[in-house]
Amino acid sequence: xxxxxxxxxxxxxxxxxxxxxxxxxxxxxxxxxxxxxxxxxxxxxxxxxxxxxxxxxxxxxxxxxxxxxxxxxxxxxxxxxxxxxxxxxxxxxxxxxxxxxxxxxxxxxxxxxxxxxxxxxxxxxxxxxxxxxxxxxxxxxxxxxxxxxxxxxxxxxxxxxxxxxxxxxx
Amino acid sequence: xxxxxxxxxxxxxxxxxxxxxxxxxxxxxxxxxxxxxxxxxxxxxxxxxxxxxxxxxxxxxxxxxxxxxxxxxxxxxxxxxxxxxxxxxxxxxxxxxxxxxxxxxxxxxxxxxxxxxxxxxxxxxxxxxxxxxxxxxxxxxxxxxxxxxxxxxxxxxxxxxxxxxxxxxxxxxxxxxxxxxxxxxxxxxxxxxxxxxxxxxxxxxxxxxxxxxxxxxxxxxxxxxxxxxxxxxxxxxxxxxxxxxxxxxxxxxxxxxxxxxxxxxxxxxxxxxxxxxxxxxxxxxxxxxxxxxxxxxxxxxxxxxxxxxxxxxxxxxxxxxxxxxxxxxxxxxxxx
Numbered sequence: 001x002x003x004x005x006x007x008x009x010x011x012x013x014x015x016x017x018x019x020x021x022x023x024x025x026x027x028x029x030x031x032x033x034x035x036x037x038x039x040x041x042x043x044x045x046x047x048x049x050x051x052x053x054x055x056x057x058x059x060x061x062x063x064x065x066x067x068x069x070x071x072x073x074x075x076x077x078x079x080x081x082x083x084x085x086x087x088x089x090x091x092x093x094x095x096x097x098x099x100x101x102x103x104x105x106x107x108x109x110x111x112x113x114x115x116x117x118x119x120x121x122x123x124x125x126x127x128x129x130x131x132x133x134x135x136x137x138x139x140x141x142x143x144x145x146x147x148x149x150x151x152x153x154x155x156x157x158x159x160x161x162x163x164x165x166x167x168x169x170x
Numbered sequence: 171x172x173x174x175x176x177x178x179x180x181x182x183x184x185x186x187x188x189x190x191x192x193x194x195x196x197x198x199x200x201x202x203x204x205x206x207x208x209x210x211x212x213x214x215x216x217x218x219x220x221x222x223x224x225x226x227x228x229x230x231x232x233x234x235x236x237x238x239x240x241x242x243x244x245x246x247x248x249x250x251x252x253x254x255x256x257x258x259x260x261x262x263x264x265x266x267x268x269x270x271x272x273x274x275x276x277x278x279x280x281x282x283x284x285x286x287x288x289x290x291x292x293x294x295x296x297x298x299x300x301x302x303x304x305x306x307x308x309x310x311x312x313x314x315x316x317x318x319x320x321x322x323x324x325x326x327x328x329x330x331x332x333x334x335x336x337x338x339x340x341x342x343x344x345x346x347x348x349x350x351x352x353x354x355x356x357x358x359x360x361x362x363x364x365x366x367x368x369x370x371x372x373x374x375x376x377x378x379x380x381x382x383x384x385x386x387x388x389x390x391x392x393x394x395x396x397x398x399x400x401x402x403x404x405x406x407x408x409x410x411x412x413x414x415x416x417x418x419x420x421x422x423x424x425x426x427x428x429x430x431x432x433x434x435x436x437x438x439x440x441x442x443x444x445x446x447x448x449x450x451x452x453x454x455x456x457x458x459x460x461x462x463x464x465x466x467x468x469x470x471x472x473x474x475x476x477x478x479x480x481x482x483x484x485x486x487x488x489x490x491x492x493x494x495x496x497x498x499x500x501x502x503x504x505x506x
Contacts, residue, residue, distance in 0.1 A: 115341035165283030
């Protein structure tokens with residue numbers, strides 16, 4: 001008898017709890033059982049104490065592309081009726097990694113890759129970490145290697161900065 | 171303010187330490203001073219004396235060279251600064267451009283180190299002066315348009331066959347595009363030497379490719395892999411069509427009334443009916459030859475009019491004018 005009573009009271013409390021989830025009981029605490037929706041974390045630097053300098057590229061999130069930001073890579077493959085988009089994307093990724101490694105610590109900002117016909121132009125902003133003759137050598141080395149790899153002329157246009165251009169502090 | 175006074179005071183110490191303790195001391199001092207250096211970097215005053223960040227072991231100081239824009243005159247030759255397409259160089263463009271979304275209560279970021287200005291394509295190499303120079307350079311390779319071909323009609327008359335092909339330009343290592351092999355050949359049948367039979371046969375042979383309204387035959391070829399091959403194939407098709415249409419096969423004699431492309435009044439039920447009607451309408455008693463009567467009747471103006479109206483109706487369909495014409499012709503024939 002007592003056991004059945006206990007079971008029934010347990011049952012009623014469980015029912016009440018389920019009811020409360022359905023009726024969105026603000027006062028009570030209930031189990032939420034909806035699907036998970038995670039926050040978007042792509043290419044975002046979260047707001048912090050205010051001591052971290054970020055560039056314009058890092059400060060604006062990806063949903064601002066075509067609103068306040070431009071595109072880092074330009075080619076015709078994404079137009080209607082053109083093919084080769086996947087190949088160009090893979091080429092871009094490879095080039096970014098190669099240059100990030102070749103000029104390690106010297107890059108001030110993301111690379112900009114432009115394609116004019118079959119000419120591949122890589123525009124980079126660099127910090128003055130190495131003496132100029134080393135930069136010249138690395139630029140020539142990258143151009144030679146990439147043009148042999150991709151069988152098309154590759155040009156690098158680099159600009160030197162004293163330090164990274166800060167847009168804001170997050 | 172404390173930060174800005176901190177660095178110069180330490181400067182002689184830094185230099186002395188370098189000689190004895192080497193790199194390590196400099197790195198640690200630099201790291202501690204890094205944040206403060208970052209804050210005061212906008213003042214150009216202390217720049218001259220400070221060694222560069224991360225310049226390990228380099229005692230040579232790299233002074234910031236003034237940008238090229240300072241030495242540009244107003245009437246310089248811009249085509250020498252940007253002779254070809256190039257990305258935006260802030261030290262070569264003497265314009266105070268700003269680009270970017272401004273910070274709150276701030277202004278858009280300046281051009282120095284601005285990635286947005288580098289991302290966008292610019293037309294600094296295509297000023298009107300530059301284009302004039304391009305035209306001048308291309309002129310020796312151009313020839314005049316022939317003076318005799320001064321109207322479209324003349325071009326059509328001398329060059330009746332028109333061949334269209336498309337070339338594709340895209341950005342990528344390869345310049346091959348499979349859609350570039352398609353050839354379209356258009357020719358007006360009026361410019362070809364065809365008699366009635368040949369014309370009808372050619373139209374029948376070409377089927378969908380003939381456009382009645384503009385009297386053009388369009389041949390599109392894309393079955394071969396190369397443009398030249400498709401062009402040769404199109405010309406071959408045109409030649410074959412032309413020659414075949416001039417030939418008359420044995421079985422073409424069996425063309426029946428149902429195969430005719432358009433309505434022909436001679437020997438049609440309409441002609442027979444009208445002749446019968448008119449014969450019956452004649453007053454009795456006149457015995458004449460059947461053949462002569464027929465010829466006479468056919469020669470009459472009203473019969474000719476009736477023939478025209480019926481042919482029009484059958485060929486062009488029923489329109490207001492056609493129906494009116496038919497009505498008038500019938501009324502005249504039957505003396506109503």
